[in-house]
Amino acid sequence: MRKTSLTVSIPSPCQQSWENMTPAAGGRFCGSCQKTVVDFSGLTDSQIHELLSDTSQRYCGRFRKSQLDRQIQPEQQAASLLPAAVLGALLAAGLPATAAAAGDHAAQMADTATTRTITGKVTVENGQLMPGVSLVVKGTNKGAVTDVNGYYRLTIPVLPADQKVTVVVDCIGFKRTEMAIAAEQTVDVVLKDADAQLSGEVVVVGGVRRNNTWQRFKYKWRKFWHR
Incomplete structure (x- = not known):
């Protein structure tokens, strides 16, 4: 039916x-x-x-x-669900849509010697994992999108010890979150209702x-x- x-x-x-x-x-x-x-x-x-x-x-x-x-x-068909969610997140964050088409979850920076990778998961307050959430390094177009299970892998620049990288987390229906990241390798995010x-x-x-x-x-x- x-x-x-x-x-x-x-x-x-x-x-x-x-x-x-x-x-x-x-x-x-x-x-x-x-x-x-x-x-x-x-x-x-x-x-x-x-x-x-x-x-x-x-x-x-x-x-x-x-x-x-x-x-x-x-x-819709299973193959179209995640790209649709990813596209919405990309449009909200200003990321290039070609990243979604390629299925990339981490932007590649030119000089890999000056970058590192952080990973984590994004949930809502009741613990539900959230796919299609956008994470962007503030002031750049470098970012990632959580996968179908709510996990992400993001490449960020390496800064001096006294500086932190700010990552902006966006998801429709939830408050925008900004995270200041220093030396952490794993960073989990809990979204707040907007x-x-x-x-x-x-x-x-x-x-x-x-x-x-x-x-x-x-x-x-x-x-x-x-x-």
Whole structure:
């Protein structure tokens, strides 16, 4: 059955504080409404679409405002997912698009004797690894993009001991982060949400209707969070 785009809305946001809810698998349990609120805030559009494309099931969820009330497209062929995410990050950071086409994760600098490589991962606050995140050496067009698993490898210049290299981290929907890097070899980044978050009963418009919906939803959710 052909997949279509969908739109997610929360008409009546929950008034309960997320921090006061009890941690539960995939989200938190709200004692007020006696339901588990599933945390979608760290998922990509394609992941949200896969989980919510069946509109016959009702549940509560937590989303960033930027994820709501807009079209969420279905997953394309596997080969096109990462380049699409990478392209968006490259455009936001001003990196040359040819780097994405070649699949490079680290810019090559002219004099390798004056450069070194750092590695790490990029996550959101709930620990979800983030693909397609742009990391750029400030003031240059040298950078990298996290791979499908949220890891990066970035070449940076070697500076005198009393100086640090500034790396700018960009991802749509999250606050821009600047890191001052000295002698570190491994640098992990945690993205902060750029917009407010809403929790409540989810209304989905669009998607595909299938049988055995609840079992399929639980299976897919476990697949995302227990890789």
